[in-house]
Amino acid sequence: MTPGEALRRIQDAFARGRYFVDPHAADRMATRTVTVADLKHLARKPASIAPYPGRTTPARTSSWRLTGEDLQGKALMVGIDLTVDHLGNFALVATVM
Secondary structure: OHHHHHHHHHHHHHHHOOOEEEEEHHHHHHHHHOOOHHHHHHHHOOOEEEEEOOOHHHOOOEEEEEEEOOOOOOOOEEEEEEEEEEOEEEEHHHEEE
C-alpha cells in the first residue's frame, strides 16, 4: 500500500467513525493534552505519512506514522494501525508522540 492510499483509507476511517484510540494512546493524549479533535485534524491535514518502522501487525493491517500539527499549531506525531476488512477501513490510534 502506498502512503497516499493509506492516508485516504485513514481519512475514510475517521470520517466514518471507524477508529479506536488504544488505552496507551489515550494515556499519551492525556499527558500531552491532545484531543480527539487534534487527531482528526492531523488525519485530515498531515505534513507527512510514512510506514511506522518496527511494528508487528496482523494480516490485512499496516502501520503508519502521521506527522503534522494539532489544532493549536504544536507538533504532533501519531502511530496508526490501519486495517482493511469486510466493512472497509479501520484505524487504531496506537500511540501519540
